[in-house]
Amino acid sequence: MTPPARTERHPVRIVHLGLGAFHRAHQAWYTQRANDASSDGASGDGGWGIAAFTGRSPRAAEALAAQDAVYTLVERGPESDTATLIQSLTVVADGADGERWRAAMADPAVAVVTLTVTEAGYRPDAAALDADLAALRAGGAAATAPGRLVDGLRARRAAGSPRLAIVSCDNLPDNGAVTREAVLGLAARVDQDLAAWIDGEISFVSTMVDRITPATTDADRATVEQLTGFDDAAPVVTEPFSEWVLSGEFPAGRPAWDAVGAQFVSDVEPFERRKLWLLNAGHSLLAYLGLLRGHTTIAEAMADPACADALEALWSEARTELPFDEEAVDAALAALRDRFTNARIEHRLAQIATDGSQKLGPRILDPLRSRLDAGRAPGVAQAGAIAAWIRHLLGGAYRDPGAEALAARLGELSDDEDLATEAMRALAPGVTGLEPVIALIRDQLGALRATTTILTTEPQRGAH
Structure with missing residues (x-):
């Protein structure tokens, strides 16, 4: 059998942390549809590709990399399944690869960073933050989500790259503010000037996300093979319903998510x-x-x-x-x-x-x-x-x-x-x-x- 084949590749303009099933059922799906709606560069920009990094285990990146980051999304309704090929992930990588993470975050073409690291990921314990602090001061790779963001933003500042938006997509009230507080708190311990730069240059966007996405099973993989003929090692199964509400600034632009159902509001609370x-x-x-x-x-x-x-x-x-x-x-x-x-x-x-x-x-x-x-x-x-x-x-x-x-x-x-x-x-x-x-x-x-x-x-x- 053959894995799903890529037919399009968009330039990386989004970096994502937390390469799990929900991201691939939600933000990556919205981005795929936004690219489709703009007819792949009808606007002259070539669309929006995602460089997606795992949060903890590298396994998801390994499975996706073996099939060029293309995967099948199955919308499972009460009566039947519908399969869609998702190609908005341009590259995938292990989040523990600090060098690759910093390069992606420093890229001046990147305009948006999205996160799905679960509620607990924003509040690591003191020992984990202390370990990240020591690693960041020594030039090593961070392990927590706040640590990786600080590491990447430090690289972006050093490269002289422009402003961008960081978009939390986890189930936390005012998740943009929670992300900002976590990042600035750690950045201030690393370098006060870095914290001041982040405070002035980086936008933190709050969102409400909704789409039930169960863990994929072997039976789901067999279903995908029956529906598509592809031997997909990393499909995602989700419900037909989806919702995405966002509030905040995108200083370097964003995909046309609003053209495919996302709502942009003044207050997401x-x-x-x-x-x-x-x-x-x-x-x-x-x-x-x-x-x-x-x-x-x-x-x-x-x-x-x-x-x-x-x-x-x-x-x-x-x-x-x-x-x-x-x-x-x-x-x-x-x-x-x-x-x-x-x-x-x-x-x-x-x-x-x-x-x-x-x-x-x-x-x-x-x-x-x-x-x-x-x-x-x-x-x-x-x-x-x-x-x-x-x-x-x-x-x-x-x-x-x-x-x-x-x-x-x-x-x-x-x-x-x-x-x-x-x-x-x-x-x-x-x-x-x-x-x-x-x-x-x-x-x-x-x-x-x-x-x-x-x-x-x-x-x-x-x-x-």
Whole structure:
């Protein structure tokens, strides 16, 4: 069999960090469509190509490099699949290759840098940042996302290259500001003049991104071969739905993403809030509760009335806090129900459940705090999501480095109120007046104890 063949190659004008499935289903897909819409250089610029670097493991780059960075994107609807060849990745590389990374970032033709490094990638621990600081001072390669950005921007400054935009595409409120703070904080420790240059020359764009993209399986690769005839080692399977909302300046230009559905707005925060408090919060609830009830995918959890009812309650608690009219929220929820019940998208609960200590704050605690600030009672379903997360940690089958110390402490406790108190101390350190929330979590822990079983390993596919 043959891999997918390249028929077009665009000049590199975008650098991306975090070469995972989501980037290839979202930003790379939007860029492909923007290039197609402009008829490959009808505007005279040759289109927009991406130099994509891995964030941690080099495996994705190795697989893609073997097929000239071309891959198949499969949009999996409730009834059928549609395959599209994506050629917007011009080159792919290991993010740990510091020399190649610096050269790409210094290239004066590059106008945009995008990131998909997960929520945890923006807040590495002190030891990792200290290691990056030592490496940067010695001229070596950084390992964290902030470190790599500082390293690349230092090279760009040295080369005299023009301004550019850095665009975060991860699920963080005001992710552009979070990126800016992380980069400037580390840059100031490396070189105050570099930090001042970044502050004056680099634009940090905030975005809201949305497209469910499960991990690719061997069965998916077989499907791609049937659809296309290509032996694609690195396809991506995603849902038909996509959304991208951006806010910020692009001083050196950008692809015509708005021509293919992206929205450019003055303030992305309301859209971030809607997505985090409805889709992402719903995912977290279904992940922790669904795993406790023996499910493996979002669609399986949605078919369980206990999970579906809890989700509807969670959405009712969040919708009062959103700055959209009833019609807009109803439309968003109707779309989510359709997406969550698409059983052909096997979005695994164990994947969603990772790094809950980073995710629950913006997804669950923020709308809960909004209710308290408005004089409303904390949500029972919101408390239930936290209680299910606690039970998930107690099982030991979690993937969350940021929760390891908490999980150890929880394992020493048996009283539900003590468990709730300890978890809230970790999730909301220094926040007072949470007694009503702790009481609700305590009650929800008791209810879960009576109706679910703590799992110490991930359930097998299809288990209930």
